[in-house]
Amino acid sequence: MFINVEHIGIAVKDLGSGEALYEKLLGVASYKRETVESESVMTSFFQINETKIELLQAIDTDSPIARFIDKKGEGIHHIAFEVNDIGAEMERLKNEGFVLLNEKPKIGADHKLVCFVHPKSTYGVLIELCQDIKNVEP
Numbered sequence: 403m404f405i406n407v408e409h410i411g412i413a414v415k416d417l418g419s420g421e422a423l424y425e426k427l428l429g430v431a432s433y434k435r436e437t438v439e440s441e442s443v444m445t446s447f448f449q450i451n452e453t454k455i456e457l458l459q460a461i462d463t464d465s466p467i468a469r470f471i472d473k474k475g476e477g478i479h480h481i482a483f484e485v486n487d488i489g490a491e492m493e494r495l496k497n498e499g500f501v502l503l504n505e506k507p508k509i510g511a512d513h514k515l516v517c518f519v520h521p522k523s524t525y526g527v528l529i530e531l532c533q534d535i536k537n538v539e540p
């Protein structure tokens with residue numbers, strides 16, 4: 403089951419400048435920076451009540467963020483939904499014909515297990531599913 407929009411991912415060339423601008427815009431500071439080596443990204447999170455913004459900078463040229471910015475420029479990169487059971491939701495979406503970008507849930511930022519749905523399945527929007535690791539059945 404999808405619960406809510408967990409975060410909106412925004413690709414930026416430089417995290418420091420992105421943080422300065424979003425701090426000015428939102429009126430709150432980033433609450434954490436986190437590098438996800440497996441995704442070749444460095445992230446910075448802002449939270450306004452239940453809504454989070456995730457700024458993403460590539461940490462190498464092979465990063466999906468680097469390719470995205472090369473192709474489309476800086477801007478909204480993905481929408482992440484919190485789900486109650488990422489394994490079950492991946493199965494359901496696969497059966498519904500959505501193209502998943504990873505076979506199994508993978509470790510994301512901010513203590514989450516994540517999976518991505520190919521934008522070609524979703525009218526051009528990269529969708530991320532995420533489940534808080536503390537809510538995952540052992």
Ligand SMILES: CC[C@H](C(=O)O)C(=O)SCCNC(=O)CCNC(=O)[C@H](O)C(C)(C)COP(=O)(O)OP(=O)(O)OC[C@H]1O[C@@H](n2cnc3c(N)ncnc32)[C@H](O)[C@@H]1OP(=O)(O)O
Nearest residue numbers: 411438441466469470479503510511516518521526527528
């Ligand atoms: C996990 C840590 C953190 C978290 O929240 O926990 C993150 O969110 S990390 C975010 C970065 N990681 C990912 O995005 C992983 C999933 N993404 C991918 O596997 C690729 O980026 C993929 C498959 C979406 C695109 O791969 P690539 O750029 O190598 O391929 P193409 O350039 O050929 O793109 C194919 C097609 O998709 C369009 N595209 C690419 N990225 C996006 C996007 N973010 N939103 C919408 N559309 C996108 C691209 O323009 C191509 O379309 P076409 O019409 O063929 O030009």
Ligand SMILES: [Co+2]
Nearest residue numbers: 411456482530
């Ligand atoms: Co994300």
